[in-house]
Amino acid sequence: MAQYLLSVVGTSADYDDVDYTDPAIQQMFADTGKFNDQLQADGHWVFGGGLTNITDATMVDSTGGDVVVTDGPFAESKEFLAGFWIIEAADLDAALKLAAAGSKACQGKVEVRPLQGDPTAE
């Protein structure tokens, strides 16, 4: 088994002026909840969650010695991380299958990346 990070790519449109009473939005939340339940039932679930808007982010940088705290990411990016799962899967094909189901449920593009294993094992 290997672990994969499934990142959900979002844009500000996913956060600004979202009407939570919209049946399509409610369906999306319901589908995502079902997908999460399935991940847990099938033993793929490690962790996951949705993120609040990128405007809520805070950047911390201690690389230069001093701690510098700034409001949010430096680059204004159109697309950003909106949510994620960490899953266990046998191989990439299994991970891609789960990503496809996750993408359909949350109605967002999903990037699949393997987590680094024990580097001494390579």
Added chain:
Amino acid sequence: MTADSLTARIERVYRDEHGRVVASLARRFGDLDIAEDAAGEALLAALERWPADGIPANPGGWLTTTATRRAIDRIRRENQRDAKHQAAAMITDPTPHEPTGAVEDDRLRLIFVCCHPALAPEARVALTLRLLGGLTVAEIARAFLVPETTMAQRITRAKAKIKAARIPFRVPNADDVADRRTAVLAVLYLVFNEGYLASGGADPIRTDLTAEAIRLTRTVRELLPDDGEVAGLLALMLLIEARRRSRVAGGELVTLDEQDRGGWDRVLIAEGHALVRERLTAVADGGTPPGRYQLLAAINAVHTDARDARDTDWNQIVRLYDRLQLVEPTAIVALNRAVAVAEVDGPDVALAITDRLDLSGYHAWHATRADLLRRLGRGDEARREYDAAIAATENSAEIGYLTRRRDQLRPQQGA
């Protein structure tokens, strides 16, 4: 036998067996690098031993056994360093030796790994040629006109991704196999075209590419005997390959209408036609409508059906191109259709079609227009198009043909 020709023979055997050796080791050890390195070491051993001992009766078996020993040696050394590596390496194929008859071919697993959609398209082609075709990185780099370091990096990165992301070493399950086979067929067709279209007939490696593409496509057909597009691609390759000997004469390209049809390979044509008939029957019986490869094969079947170029059923070819345009609405298909339209409706109608295509960087667009303009008696314009076509290709046989055609144009009156 001279030492040089023996070395060449050993290298040919090695190339023929490379896919089998690497695939077998990759499945056994779950690691492409180990498989590839061990295959390389087996070649060195063969080059050392075979000149003295002779080429063994079963060279593939010898290479696989030697490579396996080398791989085990290496894994032992590495396991002493870290036992975890072995655990990781062995997990890749949890279901070895399932009794699946004809599909039980390690090379097929390897094809599906090399053509995995998670890899960049150019990496798929490179990996397929390197690991299955046994071509060297330098040869692949030359075939695709990129620096060797670029090609080496492309292959290294792809292998690193296969390992890190755990692209599984297995044939996809029934749900996925249709999509995944489309990616495989695209790679095989690219390999074939590289051997057939890009070569000037001067480089023997490229003949190997067409043979390799056909061999691999046959293997895929064994796996997916009912898949129409697999049959279509195989038929297409066979019907094109059948004309290879007549296609270049005196270092110059010979166009379809001028080819010596007696030089066509009737065995390959018969096999290609049988495949096309098989597909026509299957489609007539309510099978899936034909995709691009079946339609291209059908077009080539019409061409190879004509004993003389004048007997070609161009109406049928135009109809097939009409259908092809529906499944593949590209400018290149429209250009090829225009060539057929010229035979049915005249070169002026065809020229008007090419006017609308945005293909000015493509040598075949210029070459087609040059020919149409020539037939319309518009010599000056034809000459300019021949020049543009010559400038846009590096293929020596094609340059030879285009230059002769250009120089045959009558000098323009007045102008």
